[in-house]
Amino acid sequence: PIGTLPGVSGYQLHFSSNSIHTPGDAFDVLVAMNAAALKVNIKHLKKGGKIIVNVDGFDAKNLRLANYPDGVNPIEDGSLEGYEVIRMDVTKMTREALKDDKMGTKEKDRAKNMFVLGFLYWMYGRDTASTEQFLKEKFGRKPEILDSNLRVLRAGYNYGDTTETFTTQYQVEKAKMKVGSYRSIMGNQALAYGLIAASVKSGLPLFLGTYPITPASDILHELAKHKNFGIRTFQAEDEISGISAAIGAAYGGHLGVTTTSGPGMALKTEAMGLALMLELPLVIVDVQRGGPSTGLPTKTEQSDLLQAVYGRNGESPMPVVAASTPSDCFEAVYEATRIAVEHMTPVILLSDGYIANGAEPWQFPNTEALRPIHAEFKTELGHNEPKFQPYLRNEKGVRPWAVPGTAGLEHRIGGLEKENVSGNVSYDPENHQTMVKLRQEKVDKIAQYIPEQALDNGPETGKVLVLGWGSTYGVIKTAVKELLGEGHAVAHAHLRYIRPFPRNLGDLLKRYDTVLIPEINNGQLIRLIRDQYLVDAKGYHKVMGVPITKAELLEAIREYL
Numbered sequence: 001p002i003g004t005l006p007g008v009s010g011y012q013l014h015f016s017s018n019s020i021h022t023p024g025d026a027f028d029v030l031v032a033m034n035a036a037a038l039k040v041n042i043k044h045l046k047k048g049g050k051i052i053v054n055v056d057g058f059d060a061k062n063l064r065l066a067n068y069p070d071g072v073n074p075i076e077d078g079s080l081e082g083y084e085v086i087r088m089d090v091t092k093m094t095r096e097a098l099k100d101d102k103m104g105t106k107e108k109d110r111a112k113n114m115f116v117l118g119f120l121y122w123m124y125g126r127d128t129a130s131t132e133q134f135l136k137e138k139f140g141r142k143p144e145i146l147d148s149n150l151r152v153l154r155a156g157y158n159y160g161d162t163t164e165t166f167t168t169q170y171q172v173e174k175a176k177m178k179v180g181s182y183r184s185i186m187g188n189q190a191l192a193y194g195l196i197a198a199s200v201k202s203g204l205p206l207f208l209g210t211y212p213i214t215p216a217s218d219i220l221h222e223l224a225k226h227k228n229f230g231i232r233t234f235q236a237e238d239e240i241s242g243i244s245a246a247i248g249a250a251y252g253g254h255l256g257v258t259t260t261s262g263p264g265m266a267l268k269t270e271a272m273g274l275a276l277m278l279e280l281p282l283v284i285v286d287v288q289r290g291g292p293s294t295g296l297p298t299k300t301e302q303s304d305l306l307q308a309v310y311g312r313n314g315e316s317p318m319p320v321v322a323a324s325t326p327s328d329c330f331e332a333v334y335e336a337t338r339i340a341v342e343h344m345t346p347v348i349l350l351s352d353g354y355i356a357n358g359a360e361p362w363q364f365p366n367t368e369a370l371r372p373i374h375a376e377f378k379t380e381l382g383h384n385e386p387k388f389q390p391y392l393r394n395e396k397g398v399r400p401w402a403v404p405g406t407a408g409l410e411h412r413i414g415g416l417e418k419e420n421v422s423g424n425v426s427y428d429p430e431n432h433q434t435m436v437k438l439r440q441e442k443v444d445k446i447a448q449y450i451p452e453q454a455l456d457n458g459p460e461t462g463k464v465l466v467l468g469w470g471s472t473y474g475v476i477k478t479a480v481k482e483l484l485g486e487g488h489a490v491a492h493a494h495l496r497y498i499r500p501f502p503r504n505l506g507d508l509l510k511r512y513d514t515v516l517i518p519e520i521n522n523g524q525l526i527r528l529i530r531d532q533y534l535v536d537a538k539g540y541h542k543v544m545g546v547p548i549t550k551a552e553l554l555e556a557i558r559e560y561l
Contacts, residue, residue: 003057003065008040017173021325021474023358025549029123031116033057033090035066038074050084052116056091086166088159090115097155098148111152118156125171128153178363185362187355188215190329191285192222195257196229197330197365198337202373204255205230209245211238214297215353216261216287239267243284247271250280251413253377253403255337259285261353262295265304266311272346273312274415276439279391279399281340281347285333288352290545299545300354302470305524308348309499315436317443319343320499322350324473327362329355332496335450338373343446344398350498352520354471354547378402378409390423396449397442446500453502458484458491464560465512467537469495469525472518472548479553488561498528506533514538514560518548 001007014024026046032038034057045051053075063073074080075087094115098108121128132150139146160166185193199206210220212235224233232249236242243258250256260268265286275282288304290296308320319339323332333349340347378400381388390411391399402409411423419426420434456473457480458465468476473494480492493508495501509515509529515537517526523539530537540556542548 001065003034003036003062005036005040005066008036010037010041015172017175019175021477022550023547025551029120031120033112033116035062035068035074039066039068042080045083047082048084050086051080052086052088052119054090054112054116055087056089088116088119093155093159094152097152101144101148103144103148108148111148114149114152115156115159118153118158119160120156121153122157122160123166123169125169128157177361180363182361182363184359185327185330186218186357186359187323187326187329187351188218188287188357189222190327190362191259191323191333191349191351192219192226194330194333195219195223195255195283195337196226196231197367197370198334198341198373199229199231199255201334201367201370202255202337202341202375204253204341204375205232206257207231207246207249207254208233208257208259209236209249210234210242210257210259211236211264213239213261213264215289215356216259216264216285218356219259219285219287239264240271243268243271243275243282246282247275247278247280250275250282251278251404253401255283255341256281257283257285259287261287262289262291262297262304263293265307269312272318273314273316275346276312276316276318277415277418278413279344279439279442281337281344281401283333283337283340283347283349285349285351287356288350290353290543296545298353300352300471300547301520301543301545302350302352302472303521303524303543304350305469305498305521306527308350309528315440317440318499319345319347319443319446319497320350321347322470322496322498323355324468324470324494324496326355326358326360328473330362330365334370335496338371339446339450341373341375342398342449343396343442344401345443350470352471376401377406379406381408389421391418392421393438393442397438397445444500447497447503450497450500450502452504453493453495453508455508456492456494457481459489460491461511462489462491463512464488464490464514464516464557465509466490466492466553466557467495467509467515467517467525467529468492469498469519472520475548475550475553476518478550479557482550482554483557483561490557490561495525498525501532506535509533509535509537516540516557516560518542518553518556520548 012023014020027044029050030041030045031052033054058075090112094112095108135149208223223231234245246256246258286304288301290299290301291303321336323329336347336349388409393399416425417432419431466476476492480490483490515535517537518540523541526537526539
């Protein structure tokens with residue numbers, strides 16, 4: 001409930017005139033709209049930092065809901081010494097700005113955040129034009145709501161500008177960025193756009209079969225807006241139906257996609273095995289969250305890695321690709337789609353809640369420069385092919401893709417083991433061994449068609465290689481850059497391809513005295529690395545539903561320098 005400690009929600013923003021890759025560690029400014037917000041977040045504020053408090057949120061009721069003892073009010077008892085406290089009656093001033101409106105008090109109070117935002121714009125010497133444009137696009141069809149938000153935003157700015165108490169402003173210079181067109185993008189949006197691009201480039205109409213689940217649902221919402229690209233979105237009654245529909249679409253010659261998170265991934269497991277047995281292209285997007293079971297639906301985690309690699313019955317090899325930042329989701333899912341289509345296999349794309357809901361600048365890609373995606377359908381029998389052989393493989397180990405209804409290419413499908421070449425159902429032991437080997441070899445060969453692993457930063461050899469995957473990218477990049485500036489022999493490599501690994505990864509790992517793998521799990525990539533390369537990698541593990549901070553990682557790396 002609002003006002004209680006579990007009911008606190010918020011948003012963290014990190015901005016700079018230089019490149020930044022994390023949401024930041026400690027806050028410079030904390031906005032506390034009520035007592036609970038202060039109590040939950042004060043531990044993250046730098047000493048000497050500013051606290052903007054809405055005094056209306058510190059009345060007796062709010063103090064009680066936040067579990068403060070009777071008679072204790074932190075903004076009055078001196079407990080915030082060492083911080084600069086800016087007291088505002090945001091509620092009162094918001095209502096004053098809207099005194100001529102006919103809206104009720106509750107409706108007026110919904111604009112409180114705009115007052116604080118306006119004040120922050122003044123504090124940092126920023127123009128309000130971008131937010132005003134956003135509000136016009138958001139509430140253009142609701143003029144009363146638009147007008148109230150604009151007036152309160154400007155009132156907050158004017159409050160800072162005209163109140164003599166506030167004498168300090170900060171100026172953050174404009175960042176130097178590569179020439180191009182940019183927009184702010186969230187991870188799930190970038191995933192949707194990457195899938196659209198892959199659909200257009202491959203010439204395959206996109207079909208999304210899915211079931212809503214936090215934090216993956218926004219992908220469905222975004223794709224549903226773009227039916228002009230021939231996209232079909234299907235909200236199924238459950239996870240199994242969603243992925244099964246996507247498999248059916250792939251069988252019919254479409255780009256089949258399904259999205260999920262955490263427990264939904266577990267429910268899709270049997271159908272994932274079916275797609276693998278059928279050897280059809282399918283993109284499975286898993287936006288990881290805290291687990292197990294329902295777990296922490298709104299918190300981030302990297303704990304589905306071993307599930308992605310091993311979590312199916314039988315010998316069921318499946319490529320795994322991981323996105324590293326919100327903007328990287330575009331390229332990562334595009335590449336996952338390319339692998340799925342060109343190698344006729346289901347592919348898992350791993351994101352997580354931090355990436356999905358995080359936002360960063362994204363430079364619009366040159367669509368002409370995107371790597372082609374070759375979707376090849378078999379349309380007729382070959383000259384020396386009296387009968388269609390659905391499991392006759394090419395040099396990649398890939399079987400042909402034949403759309404139902406193509407004359408002469410009728411063939412049997414299903415989850416039962418298939419006879420090599422003919423595709424007939426087979427219980428023969430030797431044939432099963434052959435098919436298990438062929439399916440594994442097909443996935444292993446993908447390593448020949450992906451880039452070798454490169455360093456993100458640092459020397460080619462040295463004391464420590466920090467190896468990461470997924471959303472740890474930003475914090476590793478930031479920490480390693482700082483240590484390089486101090487003269488340490490430390491490097492950073494970040495994995496996009498987790499199954500199969502890049503073909504040069506083993507040699508790269510052996511060029512460093514220590515390999516350190518930070519993860520937001522209990523050490524899952526480290527198991528894969530130790531297993532495949534016999535490298536005594538070290539781990540740094542944090543499973544608290546929040547990202548690793550720069551300070552934490554710096555301390556972990558310094559242990560091995």
